[in-house]
Amino acid sequence: MPYATPQQVIQAYGLKEVTQLLADEQDLLTEQLLTDAIAEVWTGAPSQEEKDAATGALARFVRKIETSSSFMDGYLRNAVTLPLSADDVNIGTLNECCMALVRCSLSDDPDNATERMDDCCNTWRAWLKDVSRGTVQLVNPAGETLPGKSRIRFGPAASSYNWAAHKVAR
Numbered sequence: 001m002p003y004a005t006p007q008q009v010i011q012a013y014g015l016k017e018v019t020q021l022l023a024d025e026q027d028l029l030t031e032q033l034l035t036d037a038i039a040e041v042w043t044g045a046p047s048q049e050e051k052d053a054a055t056g057a058l059a060r061f062v063r064k065i066e067t068s069s070s071f072m073d074g075y076l077r078n079a080v081t082l083p084l085s086a087d088d089v090n091i092g093t094l095n096e097c098c099m100a101l102v103r104c105s106l107s108d109d110p111d112n113a114t115e116r117m118d119d120c121c122n123t124w125r126a127w128l129k130d131v132s133r134g135t136v137q138l139v140n141p142a143g144e145t146l147p148g149k150s151r152i153r154f155g156p157a158a159s160s161y162n163w164a165a166h167k168v169a170r
Contacts, residue, residue, distance in 0.1 A: 001082075001083045003065075003094045003097070004068075004099045005065070006018075006062060007038065009061075009099050012099050013099070015035065016031060019031045019034050021103070022034065022057040022060065023057070024106075028050050028053035029054060034057060034058065037051075061102075064105045064106055065102050068101040068102045069098055071101065072128060075132040076138075078133075080146045080147070081146070084146075089139075096124075100120050101121060101124060
């Protein structure tokens with residue numbers, strides 16, 4: 001399940017920025033062409049080449065959202081049962097994570113990437129790893145941990161009992 005939509009990413013980062021990130025690969029792309037491709041309605045009289053550039057950019061945009069969502073699921077599936085319902089309280093956080101990862105993914109070269117974007121993505125990646133390890137837990141509105149994969153722990157556990165001093169009576 002994608003954790004974001006093109007419209008949400010555009011709302012979060014602005015049509016101008018998203019168009020610039022996508023236009024890095026498509027010189028013909030404009031804000032209007034991207035908007036038209038999303039709406040599936042062409043305004044004005046764009047050439048077939050411009051339409052192809054816009055639909056190609058939109059396809060790349062959607063692919064980045066799907067790829068980022070799948071990347072997230074790779075970490076989340078260790079901690080919770082997927083898919084989460086659309087009304088799950090954690091969807092907002094997952095949406096923010098996905099949008100940041102998509103933004104970084106689209107910022108794929110020094111012309112449009114910034115250190116701040118990279119830091120933001122690294123923070124979200126670390127968060128996903130913490131969720132996967134169980135250091136961070138997704139919870140429901142009541143504060144209870146979401147149902148997840150059962151985990152079996154084995155091996156020696158820390159104990160304050162002095163086992164060396166323990167003598168068994170025979």
